[in-house]
Amino acid sequence: MRGPRVAVLGAGIVGAACARELARAGLPVTVLERGGPAAATTAHGEGNVLVSDKGPGPELALARLSLALWPRILDEIAERRPETARAVEWDPKGGIVVAATDEGARELERFAAGQRAAGVTAEPLDASGLADAEPHLTRDVAAAVHYPQDAQVQPAAAAAALLADALDAGAELRTRCEVLGPVTRSGRLAAVRTSQGTVEADAFVNAAGPWSGGLAARLGAPVDVRPRRGEVLVTAPLPPTVFHKVYDADYVGAVGSDAEDLRASAVVEATRAGTVLIGSSRRRVGFDDRLRPEVLSVIAAKALRLFPCLDGVPVMRAYGGFRPYVPDHLPIIGPDPRLPGLWHATGHEGAGIGLAPGTARLLADLLLGRTPPLDPAPFRADRPAALGDPSPTGGAA
Secondary structure (H helix, E strand, O other): OOOEEEEOOOOOHHHHHHHHHHHHOOOOEEEOOOOOOOOOOOOHHEEOOOOOOOOOHHHHHHHHHHHHHHHHHHHHHEEEEEEEHHOOOOOOOOOOEEEEOOHHHHHHHHHHHHEEEEEEEEEOOOOOHHHHHOOOOOOOOOEEEEEEOEEOOHHHHHHHHHHHHHHOOOOOEEEEOOEEEEEEOOEEEEEEEOOOOEEOEEEEOOHHHHHHHHHHHHHHHOOOOOEEEEEEEEEOOOOOOOOOOEEHHHHHHHOOOOOOOEEEEEEEOOOOOOEEEEEEEEEEEOOOOOHHHHHHHHHHHHHHHOOHHHHHOEEEEEEEEEEEOOOOOOOOOEEOOOOOEEEEEEOOOHHHHHHHHHHHHHHHHHOOOOOOOOOOHHOOOHHHHHHOOOOOOOOOO
């Protein structure tokens, strides 16, 4: 045997990244996916690889690690599968954050100063520089900051590329394979019962995204990962109109909010196909997957304040998805001390696309006993926020 056998539970982008990292390290890997690869949360994202929305702290450290890894990984995949790598549509186009009010400008400038101190490139833009960078953006802006390190990928294609590279390295994929329950031996998770039979392994990685809380509870070690819903509008293809990922400074507050009701901010960016993606919203509504016209209206109105030129542009479609939310807004990465054999790689909320490579590297280093590139302690599975409220009315959702 080449090393510990690993079962990755989930084939979204985080699961795919973990499978690739572990398989490329020579471990026997089996990926169990209850539906199809990248068909749930990953397929309903925008493909963001961002540092601009993260203040100094462990998530920013993980984002910077991931940002460094993404181009290297794609170069490695391109050597074996050039068409697959091209389909990822890696676009280091940068981001621009704007504030519409003097108060918002002061907060944006304070936030950017903290990021610069943590190693992020955050360049103030004056009115002339902003007009050159985004000629169709409203001029009613109090402050703007350019983040040249921000990038974008096509999320489903990125996950497919990672998974294909894992399979090329010997990993096995089982789709339509739902995990039903645990098999423990001497207090250790030794196997999982699935809709396709029992699967044994030495380590099981919970990478089920918004469904990770329910899966962990089913295995006997619940974590407080809950679904948080977001919606996106997609316009018909346009001539070049938006050249960066552009969003208002309210986005950072919406990401960090604990509110259950709607939090929305303007996020506008183009794809290589010419469509414009318009977000974003955050709501805690369980797994209610209905599109709400009133939410889409709020998103559209905020986007029009940034780009009035979008008025009258046809919206081709709208979609929504669930993001894996943890109350302290940090992912859960690493072993679960309550149940040896169970590991977690989940809870990234809307940042899973960007954080997947760093998450996979951190998890693989911990699993293989290597020194990780950053402190894993903030992401541990037994921290209070990950375990949820221990009161009788609390617990994992």
